[in-house]
Amino acid sequence: MKAQIIDGKGFASGVRARVAEHVGRLKAAHGVVPGLAVVLVGEDPASEVYVRNKGIQTRKAGMASFEHKLPAETPQEDLLALIGKLNADPAVHGILVQLPLPGHMDAERVINAIDPAKDVDGFHISNVGLLGTGQKSMVPCTPLGCLMLLRDRLGDLSGLNAVVVGRSNIVGKPMAQLLLGDSCTVTIAHSRTKDLAGLCRTADILVAAVGRPRMIRGDWVKPGATVIDVGINRIEEAGRTRLVGDVDFDSALQVAGAITPVPGGVGPMTIACLLANTLTACCRAHGWPEPEGLTA
Ligand SMILES: NC(=O)C1=CN([C@@H]2O[C@H](COP(=O)(O)OP(=O)(O)OC[C@H]3O[C@@H](n4cnc5c(N)ncnc54)[C@H](OP(=O)(O)O)[C@@H]3O)[C@@H](O)[C@H]2O)C=CC1
Numbered sequence: 001m002k003a004q005i006i007d008g009k010g011f012a013s014g015v016r017a018r019v020a021e022h023v024g025r026l027k028a029a030h031g032v033v034p035g036l037a038v039v040l041v042g043e044d045p046a047s048e049v050y051v052r053n054k055g056i057q058t059r060k061a062g063m064a065s066f067e068h069k070l071p072a073e074t075p076q077e078d079l080l081a082l083i084g085k086l087n088a089d090p091a092v093h094g095i096l097v098q099l100p101l102p103g104h105m106d107a108e109r110v111i112n113a114i115d116p117a118k119d120v121d122g123f124h125i126s127n128v129g130l131l132g133t134g135q136k137s138m139v140p141c142t143p144l145g146c147l148m149l150l151r152d153r154l155g156d157l158s159g160l161n162a163v164v165v166g167r168s169n170i171v172g173k174p175m176a177q178l179l180l181g182d183s184c185t186v187t188i189a190h191s192r193t194k195d196l197a198g199l200c201r202t203a204d205i206l207v208a209a210v211g212r213p214r215m216i217r218g219d220w221v222k223p224g225a226t227v228i229d230v231g232i233n234r235i236e237e238a239g240r241t242r243l244v245g246d247v248d249f250d251s252a253l254q255v256a257g258a259i260t261p262v263p264g265g266v267g268p269m270t271i272a273c274l275l276a277n278t279l280t281a282c283c284r285a286h287g288w289p290e291p292e293g294l295t296a
Pocket residue numbers: 142165166167168169170171172189190191192193196209210211212230231232233266267270
């Protein structure tokens with residue numbers, strides 16, 4: 001039987017609608033508008049598209065969007081000064097510095113300069129530590145979006161075998177922490193893992209965050225498994241550019257129980273969760289109740 005295709009795009013639009021509704025209530029009750037600042041350094045065309053989409057969706061949700069574009073050669077001190085200003089600005093509840101940063105910058109130093117309470121990416125060392133110890137934190141958007149899709153499909157995740165392929169700080173590691181928090185038995189795989197195919201076949205939940213087009217094939221997938229494809233790879237095929245995931249969708253579709261497509265899967269959830277995190281940050285800043293179902 002063919003797998004169910006998980007409609008990340010549709011689910012994300014539901015999340016955005018819930019965010020917009022909550023934002024409307026904050027405005028009516030308190031006159032406060034949640035604000036998200038996005039900082040882009042340099043002129044990577046793909047990043048510019050993402051940043052523009054983030055701005056559009058932020059405004060559509062009724063929130064304020066502040067976009068800061070800096071030239072690639074901006075000194076790190078200037079970026080740190082901007083972050084300092086955004087940290088101190090009460091109209092800004094969330095700050096996102098688009099990654100990757102130009103080579104002359106120290107990304108860790110820059111990210112750790114963001115006020116952890118405004119770190120809507122969840123990349124600040126304080127948020128990483130809070131997540132790792134099961135305390136309330138800002139949760140990275142992409143893993144949070146994956147968790148929402150998994151809970152929606154599977155309900156209780158406890159006891160399930162989860163394999164996360166990829167160990168980056170922005171996807172793989174926080175994804176593994178969230179799955180552990182939901183009581184999965186978690187294995188993190190990476191480029192040195194032995195018999196990756198065999199390991200993947202043990203997974204009830206298989207999350208692919210590798211950055212290699214179609215690497216994970218149908219015969220690596222346990223029949224009935226839920227497959228979450230985080231990969232966003234631009235490839236040339238039949239003379240045009242297209243977007244494919246880290247999973248070979250066509251063959252995995254024949255084996256899995258459910259699978260996210262690329263595009264239209266995890267990507268839209270990432271932006272929806274960014275809006276949700278901005279709303280959560282705004283509520284926490286004011287000591288108001290947090291939106292339900294929009295946090296980990
Ligand atoms: N949908 C979304 O919103 C987002 C999508 N992405 C996409 O997700 C993918 C992963 O991103 P990111 O985590 O930043 O990537 P990184 O390049 O930071 O990490 C990739 C990970 O994959 C592992 N890996 C690489 N090759 C292999 C292999 N042959 N076998 C097993 N493991 C391998 C690496 O292992 P090792 O550590 O050993 O080198 C590394 O841990 C990319 O396609 C990216 O575009 C990223 C962010 C958001």
